[in-house]
Structure formats: C-alpha cells, structure tokens
Amino acid sequence: MKVHYTGRHVELTEPLKQFTKERLDKMATYLDDIIDVHVILGVEKHRHEAEITLKTRANAFVASATTADMYASITQAIEKLDVQAHKHQGKRNDRPHESAKAGAIEE
Numbered sequence: 001m002k003v004h005y006t007g008r009h010v011e012l013t014e015p016l017k018q019f020t021k022e023r024l025d026k027m028a029t030y031l032d033d034i035i036d037v038h039v040i041l042g043v044e045k046h047r048h049e050a051e052i053t054l055k056t057r058a059n060a061f062v063a064s065a066t067t068a069d070m071y072a073s074i075t076q077a078i079e080k081l082d083v084q085a086h087k088h089q090g091k092r093n094d095r096p097h098e099s100a101k102a103g104a105i106e107e
Contacts (some may be wrong), residue, residue, distance in 0.1 A: 001034045008042030008049075010070070016041065019071060023078045024054075031085050033057040041070060052079040053086075061085060 001020060005012050020039055028034055033056045040051040050073035053063040061084045065076035 006040045010043045
C-alpha cells in the first residue's frame with residue numbers, strides 16, 4: 001500500500017505520518033486490495049482538517065473530518081473510511097451470486 005501525504009499550511013511531522021500509517025494498516029486486514037492512499041492534512045485558523053482517499057482495485061473511498069486537534073481529525077476520518085468499507089463488504093457478501101441467479105431463472 002502506497003501512502004502519499006500532502007500538507008496544507010502544516011508541517012508534516014514523522015509522528016503524524018506514523019500515527020496515520022498505523023491506523024491505515026489496521027484497515028488492511030479486511031481490505032486486502034488497497035492500492036493507493038492519499039492523506040491531505042490542513043490547518044485553517046483553528047480548524048484541523050484531514051481528508052483521506054483510499055483506492056482499492058474496485059472502489060475508491062473518501063472521508064474527511066474537521067476538529068480542533070489534528071490527531072482527532074485523522075482518527076475520525078479513518079473511522080468514516082472504516083464504516084464505508086464495512087458497508088461495502090456487507091453488500092458484497094449479501095448479494096446473490098451470478099450462478100444462483102442463473103439457476104433460479106432456468107428452473
């Protein structure tokens with residue numbers, strides 16, 4: 001998984017990168033086909049914004065969060081990605097297989 005970082009009016013420190021990478025690695029356990037991740041961190045006045053785009057082989061998930069703390073923003077954005085990924089996995093697992101549809105129509 002490649003992780004690209006962009007800082008807007010903020011210096012990207014190694015602890016921020018490490019914190020984000022650790023959180024994203026936890027998502028790799030159930031999203032095994034992660035290709036690319038782009039993390040955009042920005043500061044405007046007192047708002048700390050985190051926007052994360054996660055691309056897999058089949059989909060792209062995007063989440064953003066704004067709080068007064070950068071670490072909290074990153075955590076919230078990753079939690080939103082987590083919800084999106086779990087919802088997608090549920091839809092993939094719940095839909096009937098093509099072979100089951102074909103068998104039902106022919107009978």
